[in-house]
Amino acid sequence: MIKVRNLVKTFGTFVAVRGISFEVREGEIFAFLGPNGAGKTTTIKMLTTLLKPTSGSVELDGLDPAASPNEARKRFGIVFQDPSVDDELTAYENLDFHGVLYKVPRKVRAERIERLLKLFDLWERRDSPVKQFSGGMRRRLEIARGLLHTPKILFLDEPTLGLDPQTRNQLWTHVRQLNEAERVTVFLTTHIMEEADRVAHRVAIIDHGRIVAQGSPAEIKSSTGSQTLEEAFLALTGETIREEEATGLDQMRRMSRLWRGRRA
């Protein structure tokens, strides 16, 4: 379903992804793990047409996202790591907007929006502007949105960030259900190794832009002689803490907090 060969991405002199290759089979749940700044999000962006690879090839459901982006975009749904809902619109409007862009017919759209909002416990708040939502509620809304157009491939970039155990549990149950009932291929990243161990069929570990291990969670654990995936992860990527610089985004958030004091 996803084929990646010698994928490279450089930003100026910085090499974010150094020639990675992997394959995700149809109907598989694939976890892409790595420390901060390892190249996970950059890879997801290249897979989802947001960034052009410097070199190497990507194939999504037999399509090259660089050559036919719109065809490729129809096939996947994505839940981004950073928030990407419109604060000024209501929960319902955010989903409706998405449904129109993905050409989900009106009637089907209304039914699915209702089902998803109920599933993620947001139906009662459907007409509230998203700016009044808590972090967890926004996250749930983003996940509901990613599922709205019933994609063949679902990208989840740290979907459980900021969720309580109840919602996390609900999310993974639902993802597994989708995977089993509708054969949706899932590509996810997470920092919670226990989650990856529980839901993923196969795992790839990326560090400094290179894949350092891939296989089933059991294979990775046995190859490093570890009891848990977390131990294996630390054994493979070391225990040094990675530094990430504040981006323009962080600066903007601070500015926005100053301007819209009541949200802080």
Place this chain on the structure above:
Amino acid sequence: MSAIYILWLRQLKRYLRSRTRIIGSLGQPLLFLLALGFGFGPIFRKAGQGNYLQFLAPGVIAMTILFTAVFSGIELIWDRQFGFLKETLVAPVPRLTIMLGRTAGGATVAVLQGLIVAAICLVAGVRVSGPAALFYALLYMVLIGVLFTALGTAIASLLSDFQGFQLIMNFLVMPLFFLSGALFPLADAPRPLQVMAAVDPLSYGVDGLRSALAGTACHFGAATDLGVLAGLTALLLALGAYLFAKIEV
């Protein structure tokens, strides 16, 4: 088509929901009308140029549209920083469609804001020559709106944060307004000022709008006004679409 509509609708909803923004952005035009319109009125009349408020009104309407339109375009930076842009960029919709929807929305908001100021001008005593005048005035307002929203979008496509924003305000938007003949008659202006006004696209918008409202002759000529505005609008839409298509997040 439905994608353009939903993008347009989103901008409109955002506008109608932010009452503070609507009221806030009326402050400046009102101040211009009040301080300049009434303040310079007597001198303007003594100089034999007639009613200054009548002269100034189209300039202030054009200014309102210019500011709102550029801001609407620049709003792209917000969407980019707060992530919503990604949602539209991964959707199976051509970038050109997204850019057109955004521009239509921004221009509509700008024209609405211009219409509010126009209504205030009418209440303040500005006279309109007839119903046809309103039609032509609206045509010029739409052209100004689309042109400068496209300009804002083109600029915003090149910026990833607000660092350059002050620069754009001081070295682009403000000069566009002050040199456009919105505040003073171009006919008697010194030569260098006339040359600068001639390269300022807003001049043609102000000129067309003024002549449409008052039913008087244009400084540049109606055909020139319409031609320059329409041509530049097409050019900036193309440029905006090109730059927007190249955005990576």
